[in-house]
Amino acid sequence: MTVPTAPFAGRTVFRAGFGALQLERLSDRRADAVALLRRAVELGVDHVDTAEFYGFRFANEVIREALRPGDGVLVVTKVGADPVEGGRPPLRLAQRPEELRASVEDNLRSLGTERLDVVNLRRADTGPGVRAEGDQAVDLDDQLATMTALRDEGKIGAIGLSSVTIDGLRRALPAGIVCVQNAYSVVSRDDEGMLRLCAAEGIAWVPFFPLGGAFPGLPKATDEPVVREVAAALDVTPAQVGLAWLLHHAPNVLLIPGTADPDHLAANVAAARITLDAATLASLDAIESRSSDIALG
Template sequence: MSLPKSEDAARAGTYRLGVYEVARMGYGAMQLRRCAGNLARAVAVLERAVDLGVDHIDTAQIYGNGFVNEAIGKVLRSRDGIIVASKVGADPSPNEKMPLKPAQRPEQLRASVEDNLRSLGLDQIPVVNLRRLDAGPGLKPEGVQVVDLDDQMAVMIALWDEGKIGAIGLSAIDLNGLKRALPAGIACVQNAYSLVSRQFEDMLALCLEHKIAWVPFFPLGGAFPGWPKLTDQPKVIEIAERLKITPAQLGLTWLLAHAPNMLLIPGTADRQHLEENVAAASIQLAQEALAELDALDLSPAPGDIK
């Protein structure tokens, strides 16, 4: 069953994700793990996102240990035209301070793709991102989890050949790794990037050159040590108040204006925040405001990145 969509998410235009054209404002599903035990609530948030024109949903099997994928699968059975991107490279570790652990070995990557297929109810995942762990913040591989990129790409390409994934993306990758992987035909790159953490400008430029989508996680900053939150920055708050939008909307709008290959996946489990995020696709900043934001220097110093 296909339902009419609002055009809200599409007002910022579209960009290619693999072989698909998607609205530049998508939805990151990680926060739906907060709905664990209430599948109907998670489904309602997803359906509202689709009603607002969102056609690109980012997920992972580790979100809620399959709960989030279950909710997405339920929506996929009733709505058409939704492109799902998942990721592999980490497994749950619920009893640890960091609730994730590296799962970088080729056999673990394959197993994670199979788990995603089952929980989503798909025969093929349109895009699967290899979470490489070369760039922070967060997990660092050690011991047997230090795996050569070529070995990982070999299994990802095999899964593509088998029709289990439609395109390969990269996450937490460094510039050298991206350059090595380019011949495989990379659909997107997911690294931490925002108005307050612009340390990957060179990679963003390389992606634009090769028509690769840039899909930043932590688009509003992050909670890791040394990574400032955009919504805590006095200057950002001041500009947002002057423009009568929220600081989050200001950060999302700046990203959309900053590069045409930018695809956003802000996440929330709250319908009001979802609607505010999607509304950012309709906001156009004046050149003066963009120049003022471009001139801000809020990125963490390299030594502060954990």
């Protein structure tokens, strides 16, 4: 079977990547966390999503230990929030230009590198999560000036955006955006227009919460009767159907599902090779989309 690939930040990558957020569940079993990431590489994963605030830099440290130069794995991190140990939520916004620069330096140190492949600027404009207020309500142009300066200095290879509106993306296009991360799934498709804009501009669409349901009030793809019916017919899991739909829906979609379980990891990667016929896609496309625009904190 042909390996499904797509362009990303000047590379061609396998469309099923790995999100490192769940690695923090293995914080007391570091060797297992390293082994899980090694297993991801063995399965063909060649792009990993992380952040300094994932497990208070635990995810970054595991990536530093597990990945080798010869693996050819593209590491994507993000700035715009910093970890707060014991906080609820366990992060705080860090949107000011000087905070973005400091966060880049933090990621460079914890990942043990001199250059970050891709850095997503996490805004607080849309989607589930906290909203920027007070001195954290920073103009996008000021943030992009800092990000492009860091790229010019060689500390960043490419710039992405996260939790951004379509107007924000349009404003950012001249900066050379390579990816967008917003909440998006078969049951929550608020950003359909932005996905299409990304496809037209050659920008990767990398949905977080690809199965929905990460916060109370968000719909879950795996609860949908149609998703469950398709899964039963294909002898796969409802989660695999939700992930496979994303890849069939648009050619610029990349997956970054996270897990701390090796079997779940293998199932996520296998979802990239599931074929959905036209009738099945039509039935999934017909699922009602419900809003994911929930502010927390």
